[in-house]
Amino acid sequence: MSAAGFERVAVERGERSGRLMAVAVHSTVLGPALGGARLWDYAGDGEAVADVKRLARAMTLKAAAAGLDLGGGKGVIAAPPGPAPTGTVRRSMLLDFGDLIESLDGSYVTAEDVGTGAADMAVIAERTGHVVGLESAYGGSGDPSPITALGVLAAIRACATELRGTRELDGLRVCVVGLGHVGTHLAGLLADAGAKLLVTDIDPARRPTAERLGAAWVEPGHEIACECDVLAPCALGGLIGPDEARALRASIVCGAANNVLTDDCVAELLDRRDVLYAPDFIANSGGLISVYGELRGLPPERATEMARAIEGAMTGVLGLARERDVPPLQAARRLALDRLESEALVAAGA
Numbered sequence: 126m127s128a129a130g131f132e133r134v135a136v137e138r139g140e141r142s143g144r145l146m147a148v149a150v151h152s153t154v155l156g157p158a159l160g161g162a163r164l165w166d167y168a169g170d171g172e173a174v175a176d177v178k179r180l181a182r183a184m185t186l187k188a189a190a191a192g193l194d195l196g197g198g199k200g201v202i203a204a205p206p207g208p209a210p211t212g213t214v215r216r217s218m219l220l221d222f223g224d225l226i227e228s229l230d231g232s233y234v235t236a237e238d239v240g241t242g243a244a245d246m247a248v249i250a251e252r253t254g255h256v257v258g259l260e261s262a263y264g265g266s267g268d269p270s271p272i273t274a275l276g277v278l279a280a281i282r283a284c285a286t287e288l289r290g291t292r293e294l295d296g297l298r299v300c301v302v303g304l305g306h307v308g309t310h311l312a313g314l315l316a317d318a319g320a321k322l323l324v325t326d327i328d329p330a331r332r333p334t335a336e337r338l339g340a341a342w343v344e345p346g347h348e349i350a351c352e353c354d355v356l357a358p359c360a361l362g363g364l365i366g367p368d369e370a371r372a373l374r375a376s377i378v379c380g381a382a383n384n385v386l387t388d389d390c391v392a393e394l395l396d397r398r399d400v401l402y403a404p405d406f407i408a409n410s411g412g413l414i415s416v417y418g419e420l421r422g423l424p425p426e427r428a429t430e431m432a433r434a435i436e437g438a439m440t441g442v443l444g445l446a447r448e449r450d451v452p453p454l455q456a457a458r459r460l461a462l463d464r465l466e467s468e469a470l471v472a473a474g475a
Contacts, residue, residue: 131181132158135229136174139221142214144203145170146222149181150232151197154468157231158198159257159416160184161238162222162249166204177201183383184413187406189461190438191431193417198233200226202240209240219245223252231255236269236416239361243268257416266425269415274310276411276432277381278318280403281355283439284377288401292436295319298353300343300375303360304331307381307412311359312338323353326360349373358382362405370394379403381412389454396452404457407439 136147150158160181167173177199185197202222204210210218226235226249236258237246243260250256250263259265281299282292289297294315300323301312308326312334316322322340324331325348335342343351349369356375358364362384365373370391378385378400385405386392395402411432418428446456 131178133229133232134174134178135225136170137221137225139218140224141217142221144205144218144221145173146200146202146218146225147174147177148200148225148229148233149177149198150229151178151181152185152465153196153232154465155189156194156196157234157255158184158196159188159234159236159413159420160197160199161258161412162200162202162235162241162245163238164202164204164209164218164240164245166206167201170203173201173203180383183406185465186458186461187410187413188417189464190404190407190442190457191410191414191435192464193413195413195417195420199238200233200235204240215245216248219248220252223249223256226255227253229255234420236412257419259419266415266419266428268306269412270306271310272415272428272432273307273381273409273412274314275429276414276435277307277311277357277359277379277408278314279411279433279436280408280439281315281357281377281379283436283443284355284379284401284403286440287443288376293319296321297355298323299355299357300325300348300351300353301340302326302348302356302358302364302380303382304328304334305359307409308357308359309334311357311381312340315357316340323351325351351375355379358385363387365391365395367391367394370398370400373398373400375400377401377403379408380405381409383409386454392452392454401443402453403439404442404454406461407435407442407457410435 133150180199188195234255298321304326324335324340325343355377358380366387446453
């Protein structure tokens with residue numbers, strides 16, 4: 126199907142599984158569209174397609190702002206209702222998704238995302254070679270979560286410098302929302318840096334992780350009212366809408382989740398309240414950097430170096446926002462779009 130502003134949006138029902146799956150290729154101006162495969166129980170087909178488009182558009186900005194030779198894309202697989210699929214049901218869905226990717230002739234490269242992991246990538250790789258994020262035993266870079274967390278830590282340091290005049294995090298009160306792979310790694314890094322940790326997760330089984338980290342537990346749903354210096358969303362997006370922006374008690378919002386804000390107008394609200402919102406596609410680009418390194422055959426230490434450089438990238442965004450008197454989200458998008466437009470002009474021979 127065609128979609129305004131997208132190069133391609135492919136929607137199919139898997140031959141084996143019967144499940145709806147979709148890939149959105151937003152842009153290949155800078156290179157192949159790379160973005161994870163999300164396995165999620167959507168309320169309906171329209172919600173799944175809307176999600177894949179929203180996520181793919183963000184991946185274009187993320188790759189451009191990170192200086193990577195990649196375009197933006199995303200994939201989703203609509204899971205059946207109930208517990209996460211396993212066994213032959215899960216395998217059939219992943220094989221179908223691999224066939225869909227293969228049909229796109231290399232314009233889209235997939236990786237793990239919410240609901241999928243390195244083992245799932247190995248199954249998809251049975252049907253297509255356009256997969257990264259494979260386990261090291263398969264020649265891949267493995268779990269990108271540690272690199273993602275390292276990049277978020279770098280972004281938090283940049284935000285701390287902007288507001289406090291120092292990149293040191295000792296004594297900084299940080300509330301990590303979501304103790305999944307990335308959130309747990311980030312919490313560990315923050316604890317090592319001397320931050321005062323608060324954590325929350327919808328799964329009460331994560332409480333022992335909080336205790337191990339010496340973190341205070343915040344009941345799910347109370348994170349917005351939590352008195353802290355930094356709110357670090359590391360679960361699903363859409364955490365902060367207009368009401369939450371008005372009630373927020375943190376000075377900085379910087380985390381690993383995609384699309385933290387429900388709408389662009391929320392960035393304006395936060396800015397008017399002097400809450401520093403670190404654009405998510407800058408802060409969480411470490412995961413993309415990790416799989417980009419695998420795709421390009423870069424040594425692991427290079428990906429680590431690039432993730433640490435997110436501190437400088439975020440500092441540049443915040444400086445531009447100050448200079449132009451605009452919210453950081455607007456400044457970050459401008460930087461990404463400038464690179465895309467420049468590359469498009471070169472490609473057109475202008």
